[in-house]
Amino acid sequence: MSIEFTETNGALELIRNNDGEYVIISNPEYIFPEKEIYRLAPKSLLPVDHIEAVLMDMDGTTTTTEELCIHSLEYAVRQISGLEKPRDWAGLDRNEDYPHIIGNSTTKHVEYLISKYGSKAKPDSLKKSFLFAALWTLVYSRDMNRINEVKANIKKFLPQKSADLLLSFETDKKTAHKDVFEKIVKSTTKKLKDKLQIEGKDDVVRATIDIYYQRYHQILHRIKKGEAGKLQKELGLSTGKSLIEPMQGTAVFLPLIKGYFGAEAGKLLEYLMEEYRHKDPAFDGAESIDTYRENLSRIGKHFEDHPSKVAVVTSSISYEAEIVLAQLFSELRNIFESFKISSKRKKIILEKFSSPHNFYDAVITATDSSEIRLKPHRDLYSIALYKIGVPKSGFANVIGLEDSQSGTVAIRAAGVGKSIAVPFAHTQGHNLSGAALIADGGLPEIILKHNLFLKQNI
Numbered sequence: 519m520s521i522e523f524t525e526t527n528g529a530l531e532l533i534r535n536n537d538g539e540y541v542i543i544s545n546p547e548y549i550f551p552e553k554e555i556y557r558l559a560p561k562s563l564l565p566v567d568h569i570e571a572v573l574m575d576m577d578g579t580t581t582t583t584e585e586l587c588i589h590s591l592e593y594a595v596r597q598i599s600g601l602e603k604p605r606d607w608a609g610l611d612r613n614e615d616y617p618h619i620i621g622n623s624t625t626k627h628v629e630y631l632i633s634k635y636g637s638k639a640k641p642d643s644l645k646k647s648f649l650f651a652a653l654w655t656l657v658y659s660r661d662m663n664r665i666n667e668v669k670a671n672i673k674k675f676l677p678q679k680s681a682d683l684l685l686s687f688e689t690d691k692k693t694a695h696k697d698v699f700e701k702i703v704k705s706t707t708k709k710l711k712d713k714l715q716i717e718g719k720d721d722v723v724r725a726t727i728d729i730y731y732q733r734y735h736q737i738l739h740r741i742k743k744g745e746a747g748k749l750q751k752e753l754g755l756s757t758g759k760s761l762i763e764p765m766q767g768t769a770v771f772l773p774l775i776k777g778y779f780g781a782e783a784g785k786l787l788e789y790l791m792e793e794y795r796h797k798d799p800a801f802d803g804a805e806s807i808d809t810y811r812e813n814l815s816r817i818g819k820h821f822e823d824h825p826s827k828v829a830v831v832t833s834s835i836s837y838e839a840e841i842v843l844a845q846l847f848s849e850l851r852n853i854f855e856s857f858k859i860s861s862k863r864k865k866i867i868l869e870k871f872s873s874p875h876n877f878y879d880a881v882i883t884a885t886d887s888s889e890i891r892l893k894p895h896r897d898l899y900s901i902a903l904y905k906i907g908v909p910k911s912g913f914a915n916v917i918g919l920e921d922s923q924s925g926t927v928a929i930r931a932a933g934v935g936k937s938i939a940v941p942f943a944h945t946q947g948h949n950l951s952g953a954a955l956i957a958d959g960g961l962p963e964i965i966l967k968h969n970l971f972l973k974q975n976i
């Protein structure tokens with residue numbers, strides 16, 4: 519790394535010498551430059567003779583978890599405003615709000631919500647819901663980063679003596695019992711509510727972030743305990759039967775690019791076409807079925823000889839990714855059981871998918887960077903490329919997959935031109951023009967229609 523001081527003209531010269539597309543990204547209020555400018559790799563769909571790596575977002579691209587995040591964000595707004603029932607407030611607006619609360623950092627999502635809905639917040643509701651979230655995190659959370667952030671907020675919002683009282687519950691083992699916990703919530707709320715000072719937008723954002731995480735992590739906790747079905751009924755969410763499920767095509771895509779199917783990939787065509795129709799009802803494909811099968815087998819064989827590296831790149835924190843991916847892999851193993859492939863291959867696939875860390879070449883999460891450097895910044899993708907060992911000369915052979923605007927921009931800012939958008943219902947309102955391709959048919963379309971960006975003669 520070298521440091522070179524320059525005036526405006528020198529900076530402009532640098533941009534002039536790198537002709538192409540740039541993005542301007544706004545920073546959070548507490549960062550020195552209001553805006554940053556990034557050069558983007560040129561969009562590319564050029565077919566290549568091999569794929570070196572596939573980098574994939576998690577929420578909304580690999581899994582259906584996005585709906586749980588949105589639910590938790592809406593819950594947080596309801597809590598701080600006391601508008602708990604849909605009759606009090608209809609909830610977040612799919613067209614207006616969703617583009618601002620998907621694919622970015624949690625801080626940015628919450629900042630947006632507070633700018634838009636902050637005026638609905640009632641001091642009493644805000645304080646009560648913060649105290650509950652703080653106590654729950656201290657008592658039940660297994661995520662040290664989260665616990666430390668809550669502790670910092672407790673110290674910021676409360677006078678020292680009151681803060682000490684609240685913090686004492688972290689180490690008190692008895693508090694985890696449900697009845698004891700409820701009593702403590704009641705008594706501390708009574709004692710400390712009026713001592714809390716949550717003032718100004720920044721404080722409200724901090725408190726709301728804690729409320730959001732508490733809800734999301736409580737849901738993940740229960741999914742981990744096997745309560746997904748029960749939860750789904752309670753929350754009335756529209757996701758499939760297990761709350762966390764693979765996005766359409768994932769069960770074929772992931773083993774395929776690792777070469778685990780080999781030439782047997784063609785046997786999965788009917789399954790893949792069904793998944794395609796789920797994603798894009800306009801797809802029929804009946805007339806091309808023989809060509810599709812032949813291509814799918816050839817792609818399978820190609821990847822068996824040239825397996826791709828695969829990394830998941832998510833703005834979720836590591837604690838969340840661990841639970842989400844473990845649940846996803848358990849769902850995937852169930853799907854693999856139903857695949858009509860040779861038992862030898864099935865055994866290998868089940869073994870490789872025994873855990874996410876056994877399968878992925880890298881799992882990059884928000885915990886690898888910091889909240890202020892998440893997508894649309896390039897960092898998570900640059901870290902992934904570095905960790906799996908792809909040199910710059912290999913970037914043309916990398917595919918990046920994302921469902922959101924920030925994600926598709928982050929991929930290109932990291933130097934990867936094959937930035938592919940795989941939108942789903944919740945990200946339809948996103949501006950995905952930064953992507954080289956918007957594949958409404960998701961992963962099945964990328965395999966069947968685009969030959970996974972491989973040359974036809976591979």
Ligand SMILES: [Mg+2]
Binds near residue numbers: 620
């Ligand atoms: Mg996403």
